[in-house]
Amino acid sequence: MPEMQIYKTLRFDAAHRLTGVPDTHKCSAMHGHGFEIEVHLKGEVDPQTGFVMDFGDLSKVCTPVLQQLDHAILNEIEGLENPTSENMSVWLWNILKPQLPLLYQLVIKETETSGCIYRGPEPTR
Numbered sequence: 303m304p305e306m307q308i309y310k311t312l313r314f315d316a317a318h319r320l321t322g323v324p325d326t327h328k329c330s331a332m333h334g335h336g337f338e339i340e341v342h343l344k345g346e347v348d349p350q351t352g353f354v355m356d357f358g359d360l361s362k363v364c365t366p367v368l369q370q371l372d373h374a375i376l377n378e379i380e381g382l383e384n385p386t387s388e389n390m391s392v393w394l395w396n397i398l399k400p401q402l403p404l405l406y407q408l409v410i411k412e413t414e415t416s417g418c419i420y421r422g423p424e425p426t427r
């Protein structure tokens with residue numbers, strides 16, 4: 303069966319401030335976003351189900367993780383002390399990858415025009 307990518311889009315609202323920028327940077331002040339996350343899997347289509355993975359099962363894995371972030375101050379969450387899109391991608395990858403071996407790519411959109419794409423760490427040789 304062919305290999306394909308599937309994805310699920312999830313949304314949450316949260317506040318953050320960036321701690322690695324000067325005080326003069328607009329994002330050093332607390333502010334909020336409606337974040338959008340795409341969780342992409344890559345794998346073979348199961349001939350029986352016709353699925354790479356059931357979207358419902360993918361949701362069941364992702365939803366509890368994103369519920370932790372919804373209406374939270376991201377800076378207060380362990381590992382997200384400087385919650386840039388880049389740092390959030392790594393944080394999410396480390397939580398989701400053990401539960402989703404087919405995880406291929408995470409897309410985090412902070413705004414309509416700004417976001418981050420992460421495909422996990424380089425494989426060790």
Ligand SMILES: Nc1nc2c(c(=O)[nH]1)N=C([C@H](O)[C@H](O)COP(=O)(O)OP(=O)(O)OP(=O)(O)O)CN2
Pocket residue numbers: 320329333385386387388412413415416
């Ligand atoms: N590489 C990164 N740069 C910035 C991040 C980030 O996570 N990674 N985050 C921010 C801020 O959180 C900001 O809220 C989003 O930035 P920006 O796109 O500049 O926001 P605007 O909507 O105000 O941008 P427009 O200029 O209106 O398009 C900053 N940088």
Ligand SMILES: [Zn+2]
Pocket residue numbers: 318329333334335412
């Ligand atoms: Zn922001």
